[in-house]
Each structure stands twice: as structure tokens, then as C-alpha cells.
Amino acid sequence: MSVGTTEHPRTRAARWRTIQPWAGTVARLGLAAVWLIAGAAKATDLAGAGRAVNAYRLMPYDVARVVGAALPFVELALGVLLLIGLATRVAAAVSAGLLVVFVAGISSAWARGLAIDCGCFGSGGQLAAGQSPSYGPEIARDLGFLALSAFLIVYPLTRMSVDSAVERV
Amino acid sequence: MSNRVQQKQAKRVVREQLAREARRRRAMWTTAIAVAVLLIAGLIGWGVYASQSSSAYKTPAHASADGTGLVVGSGPVTVDIYLDFMCPHCKEFETAAGPTLDQLVADKKVSLVYHPVAFLDPASTNQYSTRSSASAACAADGGRVAPYIQALYARQPAEGGPGLSDDELIQVGGSVGLVDPAFAKCVRDGDYRTWTQHVTDAASERGVTGTPTVYVGGTQTEPTAAAITAAVAAAK
Numbered sequence: 479m480s481v482g483t484t485e486h487p488r489t490r491a492a493r494w495r496t497i498q499p500w501a502g503t504v505a506r507l508g509l510a511a512v513w514l515i516a517g518a519a520k521a522t523d524l525a526g527a528g529r530a531v532n533a534y535r536l537m538p539y540d541v542a543r544v545v546g547a548a549l550p551f552v553e554l555a556l557g558v559l560l561l562i563g564l565a566t567r568v569a570a571a572v573s574a575g576l577l578v579v580f581v582a583g584i585s586s587a588w589a590r591g592l593a594i595d596c597g598c599f600g601s602g603g604q605l606a607a608g609q610s611p612s613y614g615p616e617i618a619r620d621l622g623f624l625a626l627s628a629f630l631i632v633y634p635l636t637r638m639s640v641d642s643a644v645e646r647v
Numbered sequence: 648m649s650n651r652v653q654q655k656q657a658k659r660v661v662r663e664q665l666a667r668e669a670r671r672r673r674a675m676w677t678t679a680i681a682v683a684v685l686l687i688a689g690l691i692g693w694g695v696y697a698s699q700s701s702s703a704y705k706t707p708a709h710a711s712a713d714g715t716g717l718v719v720g721s722g723p724v725t726v727d728i729y730l731d732f733m734c735p736h737c738k739e740f741e742t743a744a745g746p747t748l749d750q751l752v753a754d755k756k757v758s759l760v761y762h763p764v765a766f767l768d769p770a771s772t773n774q775y776s777t778r779s780s781a782s783a784a785c786a787a788d789g790g791r792v793a794p795y796i797q798a799l800y801a802r803q804p805a806e807g808g809p810g811l812s813d814d815e816l817i818q819v820g821g822s823v824g825l826v827d828p829a830f831a832k833c834v835r836d837g838d839y840r841t842w843t844q845h846v847t848d849a850a851s852e853r854g855v856t857g858t859p860t861v862y863v864g865g866t867q868t869e870p871t872a873a874a875i876t877a878a879v880a881a882a883k
Binding site: 521522523524525526528529532533535539543544546547548549550551552554555556558559564565568569572592593594600601602603604605640641644645 | 673680682685687689691692693695697766769848856
């Protein structure tokens with residue numbers, strides 16, 4: 479038990495204690511929105527989602543199809559878990575794991591000079607007419623989401639969540 | 648320290664231990680629930696996809712040996728063309744390279760194999776890619792592949808809106824001599840929709856991620872008249 483020697487660090491710590499659970503709520507809902515939008519966009523075209531995975535040329539087509547079909551629903555489930563704030567740390571850890579895989583996949587597509595759309599929000603991995611790949615922004619965006627996940631892994635208890643309600647039981 | 652204080656301290660330690668234990672149990676349960684939810688979600692996706700995709704399909708007339716394309720011409724060099732009737736670049740390609748391709752076919756130098764894939768179904772409100780591709784197979788049964796493909800491009804709908812309706816597809820067929828009621832029935836019943844799925848899967852498996860994609864004698868080639876002519880000459 480250490481007590482702050484000056485006024486300043488103590489008030490700052492107190493302020494952080496108030497802000498942190500709400501900041502966590504914002505991060506949690508933000509990440510939930512990302513997964514729900516990404517999952518919903520792909521769930522309506524599962525064959526396209528399979529093609530998008532296959533476009534990375536990282537696994538046999540049959541495996542890519544299974545991954546492509548399963549992924550949108552896993553994303554939706556992650557979105558729901560984060561939305562209600564149930565098992566936030568687990569959901570955030572799985573999110574971070576997926577995002578690392580996505581960043582690795584996009585980087586490898588970039589490195590191999592493939593011309594594909596990341597398929598992150600649907601589209602079947604095909605670039606629209608006259609569009610060139612935008613790997614840099616896609617990776618930057620995923621790293622931003624990764625930062626949200628990291629925050630939630632460190633501070634999983636957030637306001638307006640099932641986790642915090644259960645904690646008080 | 649008095650005995651009483653010691654007792655109090657011991658009680659507190661036990662209480663804290665119990666609370667920690669309870670928290671651990673709760674964390675374990677929520678984790679188990681979350682993992683189960685994620686696994687079940689993945690299985691649902693797989694199940695939905697498996698129920699949507701069908702492996703049985705009917706192969707149209709004039710199909711290539713592997714059943715993934717419609718053949719025009721009988722020359723020795725195979726030119727594979729992967730196209731989507733919804734794709735503007737495919738129309739541009741057909742307009743620019745069409746006369747050259749027709750000449751190569753007329754000279755009996757090449758066999759064109761059209762693979763009408765359905766990559767762009769989300770780009771129309773009524774799955775135009777799938778329906779137009781299936782209707783091209785109906786046109787193959789009627790022996791009018793090449794003129795029907797050209798007529799479809801001439802009527803290419805804008806991206807984002809509804810594609811041509813079945814009635815309009817039948818009309819397009821009529822304009823190139825497909826007046827047999829069998830063609831109309833084939834389009835309306837969507838006889839070749841599962842074939843289109845097969846064509847699209849085969850294209851993905853080959854590594855085709857965009858349209859138009861052209862292979863001459865099995866080697867990917869720029870989709871331009873000049874590149875195709877050069878590749879055909881080299882393939883002999």
C-alpha cells in the first residue's frame with residue numbers, strides 16, 4: 479500500500495479510475511460495431527467470403543471455403559459478446575488474435591504482390607473495377623482495432639456490461 | 648497482538664480467499680460460455696454454407712471437358728476467358744478484343760472457353776451475375792453462346808441496381824434467335840444456377856480473383872487483343 483506523496487499523482491490516479499471504465503465502454507462498443515458490421519456484410523454472401531479467403535492463396539480452396547463460411551458468424555458472435563460485455567477479456571483476446579492474423583494475411587498478400595481486396599467487409603476479395611489494392615490503410619485500420627482490443631485485454635471491466643454486473647453479485 | 652485481533656485477521660484472509668475463488672469460478676464460466684458461443688457461431692456458418700452449396704449440377708451443351716466453361720470454336724489453342732456479365736471491364740474487354748477473338752475463331756486457331764463466373768452477385772439487387780451466367784448456359788443448349796454473350800454485354804445493367812429480369816434475359820435471347828420455349832423455361836427455372844456455382848468455384852480454385860482474366864494455353868495473359876494474339880502465336 480503506497481500513498482502518493484504529493485496531491486498531484488493521487489488526483490490523476492483518481493481521475494483515471496473514473497475515466498477508465500467509461501473509456502473501456504467506448505472501446506468495447508466500438509469494437510463490437512466493427513465486428514457486427516464486418517460479420518453482417520460477409521454473412522449475406524458466404525460463397526464470396528470463401529473466395530475472399532481463397533484470394534490470399536494461403537490455404538487449399540476447400541479449407542478457405544470453410545474458414546470463409548465460419549468467420550462471418552464468429553465475427554458476429556464476437557460483436558454480440560462485446561456489445562453486451564460478456565467475457566470481455568476473452569472476446570478482446572480472440573479479437574486481437576484474429577486481427578493479428580488479418581494483418582499478417584494482408585501483409586503477405588502485399589509482399590507477394592497480389593492484387594486483391596482484403597475482403598474485410600465483404601466483396602469476395604475482388605477489387606472493384608479500376609481499383610488498386612490499398613493494403614497500407616487496411617493494415618493501419620486493423621492496427622487501430624488491435625489497439626482497442628489491447629485496451630480491453632488490460633482493462634476488461636467496463637461500464638454497462640454483463641461482466642461488471644456479475645462482478646457485483 | 649491479542650488473540651482476538653489475530654482471529655479477526657485470519658477470518659479476513661479466509662473471506663478474501665473465498666471471494667477470489669468465487670471470482671475465479673465466475674471468470675471460468677463466462678470464459679466457457681464465450682468460447683462455446685464462438686465455436687457454435689463458427690459451426691452455424693459452416694452449416695449454413697454447406698446447406699447453400701450443392702455439388703450436383705447439370706452440364707450444358709458445348710461445355711468444356713471439365714464442364715467449367717462454354718466453348719466457341721475448335722482451334723488447337725485454348726483461350727480461357729473468365730468474365731462476369733456485371734463487370735464493366737469485361738464489357739470493355741469484349742468490345743475491344745471481340746473482333747480479334749472472332750477472327751482467331753474463324754481462322755480455326757483457337758477455342759474460346761467462356762467461364763461466366765458469379766463474383767459480383769452483391770453488385771445487383773437480384774443476383775444478376777448468377778442469373779445471367781446460368782442463362783448463358785441455356786443459350787449454349789440453344790447453340791447461340793457467342794451472339795448471346797455479346798447481346799448480354801450490350802444490355803449490361805449499372806452496378807448497384809437491379810440487373811435484367813428473367814423476362815428481359817429471355818428477350819435478349821430472342822434478339823439473337825433463341826426463340827425456342829425451352830430457352831425461356833431454362834432461364835425462368837434457373838436450370839444452370841448450380842452449374843454457375845461450379846464454374847465460380849473452379850475459377851476461385853484456379854486462383855482467378857478478378858474479371859476479366861484470360862489464359863492462353865493455360866498461361867495467364869493480359870486481357871488485350873495484342874497480348875492474346877501474341878500468346879496464341881507463341882503457343883503454336
